[in-house]
Each structure stands twice: as structure tokens, then as C-alpha cells.
Amino acid sequence: MATIIRNATVATLAGNQPYGLIKQGAIAVQGGKIQWVGKESAIPELYANHHPCDAGGKLVTPALIDCHTHLIFGGNRAQEFEQRLLGASYEEIARAGGGILSTVTQTRAASLDELVSAALPRMDALIAEGVTTVEIKSGYGLDEHTELKMLRAARELANRRPIRVVTSFLGAHAIPPEFKGNADAYIDRVCIPTLQRAAANGLVDYVDGFCENIAFSANQIERVFKVAQELGIPVKLHSEQLSHQGGTALATRYGALSADHVEYATEEDASLMAASNTVAVILPGAFYTLTETREPPIEAFRKYGVPMAVATDANPGSSPLFSPLLAMNMACTFFWLTPEEALLGVTKHAAQALGLADSGVLTPGRRADFAIWDVSHPAELAYMIGFNPLSERWINGECSSCS
Ligand code: NIG
Ligand code: FE
Numbered sequence: 001m002a003t004i005i006r007n008a009t010v011a012t013l014a015g016n017q018p019y020g021l022i023k024q025g026a027i028a029v030q031g032g033k034i035q036w037v038g039k040e041s042a043i044p045e046l047y048a049n050h051h052p053c054d055a056g057g058k059l060v061t062p063a064l065i066d067c068h069t070h071l072i073f074g075g076n077r078a079q080e081f082e083q084r085l086l087g088a089s090y091e092e093i094a095r096a097g098g099g100i101l102s103t104v105t106q107t108r109a110a111s112l113d114e115l116v117s118a119a120l121p122r123m124d125a126l127i128a129e130g131v132t133t134v135e136i137k138s139g140y141g142l143d144e145h146t147e148l149k150m151l152r153a154a155r156e157l158a159n160r161r162p163i164r165v166v167t168s169f170l171g172a173h174a175i176p177p178e179f180k181g182n183a184d185a186y187i188d189r190v191c192i193p194t195l196q197r198a199a200a201n202g203l204v205d206y207v208d209g210f211c212e213n214i215a216f217s218a219n220q221i222e223r224v225f226k227v228a229q230e231l232g233i234p235v236k237l238h239s240e241q242l243s244h245q246g247g248t249a250l251a252t253r254y255g256a257l258s259a260d261h262v263e264y265a266t267e268e269d270a271s272l273m274a275a276s277n278t279v280a281v282i283l284p285g286a287f288y289t290l291t292e293t294r295e296p297p298i299e300a301f302r303k304y305g306v307p308m309a310v311a312t313d314a315n316p317g318s319s320p321l322f323s324p325l326l327a328m329n330m331a332c333t334f335f336w337l338t339p340e341e342a343l344l345g346v347t348k349h350a351a352q353a354l355g356l357a358d359s360g361v362l363t364p365g366r367r368a369d370f371a372i373w374d375v376s377h378p379a380e381l382a383y384m385i386g387f388n389p390l391s392e393r394w395i396n397g398e399c400s401s402c403s
Contacts, residue, residue: 261286
């Protein structure tokens with residue numbers, strides 16, 4: 001028996017109309033998949049007597065996808081926040097052994113269970129805003145034991161809540177203290193063997209890195225990408241966040257699914273991204289937290305047709321943001337994305353940034369993952385600040401928030 005969601009405004013995010021909007025629309029769902037979407041007046045005879053569900057005129061969109069997070073970590077960095085407000089920069093704190101490395105110490109000290117328990121309320125905050133797929137990175141272990149522990153904790157989260165979790169191996173995130181001044185040795189002796197071990201254990205869906213003057217050079221990242229390629233795992237990269245290092249160009253040579261942050265990316269980078277189908281992941285939470293002033297080249301992305309995703313970058317340092325709705329609002333206010341671009345950024349283009357062809361738009365054959373919002377127009381989602389109009393969250397054709 002199918003379920004027919006009726007009396008809905010449906011933002012399919014497919015087709016040529018703005019938002020792919022269907023007023024007085026309906027969706028037929030069966031077997032966890034969307035079977036049919038269209039005008040209520042045109043519901044096929046086949047579904048006429050199936051189980052109806054009245055959306056009460058509310059807005060249905062694809063469920064949200066947070067395609068860039070660091071949800072698993074030990075401790076927090078509130079003290080670093082205080083230091084920054086007293087004038088220290090993110091880069092200075094990192095160079096002095098704080099920043100990412102302070103989270104590494106706390107993550108190494110935490111058990112797998114402690115990491116899972118600490119991450120659950122953060123993930124619940126995403127779920128409360130209609131997220132049904134979340135990407136979670138490692139990168140706060142920087143040794144084999146802790147990197148594997150983080151990836152296992154990420155996988156475990158999917159057993160604790162109705163959500164799809166995908167994982168990125170981010171061993172090339174920072175140079176651990178035991179390899180200070182010897183990034184090459186860290187890449188060869190720890191990062192690459194750990195990637196191979198994690199992949200052999202089925203823990204890695206993507207390989208990521210941090211290409212930056214306080215982290216790894218494009219050459220060092222390339223050594224990791226070569227191994228990812230041998231393993232057949234798609235890559236993505238934190239590139240041009242604080243300076244221009246050539247990471248984006250490297251990522252495009254490896255057919256990266258996404259280049260993330262990209263504040264310092266150039267028009268040339270945008271044209272390379274278009275040619276390699278690489279999504280630009282816009283992370284306004286980090287821009288905001290670090291009081292960055294350099295904006296990503298949004299006009300160039302539009303000019304070359306580079307899809308833009310929007311994500312929280314939820315992490316304890318540069319982006320303690322656990323609200324995709326606020327990320328959408330910030331992307332509009334800081335970078336002049338339109339509300340439609342922001343919504344595409346957390347749905348269709350976020351799916352593309354993760355290589356997930358089964359979600360992100362509401363069309364027949366896709367996963368029946370959608371969000372029902374108590375708003376009358378989709379622009380309201382990016383417009384409101386600190387307000388959550390989610391009414392229902394459906395995953396795999398089941399309402400996970402209905403009692
Ligand atoms: O995406 N840029 C590098 N990595 C994270 C920051 C992580 C941290 O500060 O703990 C980011 O912003
Ligand atoms: Fe990040």
C-alpha cells in the first residue's frame with residue numbers, strides 16, 4: 001500500500017520552475033521511494049484508494065543533507081573562543097599548538113562510547129531541522145587508533161537514530177605533535193597506512209584533506225589522493241580557506257566531488273571546478289566564526305555553472321554551528337545566495353557533493369526523504385533567523401517525527 005501525501009505545496013527542486021514548485025500537490029510513496037509527484041488533481045487512478053496523509057497545505061521539500069561536518073570530537077574549545085575575542089587569530093592559536101590539536105588531545109582521551117554520547121545531541125539538533133543524511137569526518141585522531149575510533153563512532157550514530165551517516169577520512173587534517181615539523185613523515189607513516197586500514201574495515205566513504213599553510217601542501221595531499229584513487233574512494237578537499245594553496249586545482253585533477261570553504265578560490269579555480277563537476281561547498285559558519293572578510297567567488301561559480309552546496313561545518317573550533325537553517329540564512333546574508341540557491345545547497349547540491357544520486361530532489365525513484373515545513377513559501381526557510389518551522393521529517397518513506 002502506498003502513502004499519498006496530499007494537500008501540499010511541493011518544492012521538488014527539479015524541473016525549470018523556481019524551486020520546482022507544485023501548488024496543491026501530492027506525492028505517492030511506497031517501498032521507501034517516491035513513486036509519483038504532481039498536482040493533486042492528477043493523482044493516478046492507481047493510487048486513488050491508498051493511504052492518504054493530509055499535509056494541511058504545508059510545504060514539502062527534500063529532506064536536508066548536511067554534507068560537511070566534524071560532529072565527532074572530544075571536549076570543546078570555548079576557551080579558544082575567549083582567546084580569539086581577546087585578539088588571537090585562529091592561525092596563531094593553531095601555530096601555538098592549540099586549535100585542532102587541542103581537540104585531538106581530547107578526542108584521543110575519549111572512549112568510543114563517550115564520542116558517540118557527545119555527538120548525539122549535536123546530531124539531534126540537525127535532525128530537528130529536517131536532516132536525514134549527514135557526512136561526518138575523522139581528523140581529530142591523527143593516529144591509527146583514534147582515527148578508526150572516530151569513524152566507528154560515526155557509523156554507530158546511524159544505529160542510534162533514523163539517519164543516514166556517511167564518513168570522510170580526514171587523516172590529513174593537522175600535523176600531530178609527535179610529527180611536529182615533519183608533515184611528510186606523518187603522511188607516509190600514519191595517514192596513508194591508517195587510510196588503508198580504515199578502508200579495509202569499510203569505514204571510509206570519502207577521503208578529505210586540509211590543504212593550507214597551517215596544515216598540508218598540495219603535494220602532500222596529492223600523495224593521499226593517489227591512495228584514495230587506488231582504493232576507488234572519491235575525494236573532496238578543504239581548500240583555499242585561509243589562503244590560496246592550489247588545493248582546488250589539485251582536487252579537480254582527481255575529480256573531487258567537492259572543494260570546500262573556497263574563500264580564496266579564483267575564477268580560474270571556478271572554471272576548473274566546472275570542468276570536473278566539482279561542487280563548491282560554502283561554509284558560512286566558519287566565515288562567521290573566524291570573522292573572515294574574503295568571500296568565496298560566488299559570481300564566478302554562477303558564471304561557470306559550478307553547483308554550490310551549503311553546510312554547517314559543525315566543529316568545535318572554526319564553526320560551532322549545528323543549524324543548517326542558520327547556515328542557509330548566513331549564505332544569503334554574507335554571500336548573496338538567493339534563498340533558492342541556499343535551499344538547493346542543502347538538498348540537491350549537497351547530494352551531489354556526496355555523490356548521492358538517490359536523494360536531494362523530489363522525483364520518482366528517489367529516496368522518500370522529505371521535510372514538511374509550516375511555511376507557505378520556500379524562501380521563508382532561509383529568511384528566518386533562529387526559528388525552526390519543521391513540522392514532519394520523513395526518511396525512507398516513514399515519518400520519523402509523527403507520534
Ligand atoms: O572545516 N579547516 C579545517 N578544518 C575545520 C576546522 C576544524 C577545527 O577548527 O577544529 C574546518 O573549518
Ligand atoms: Fe571542515
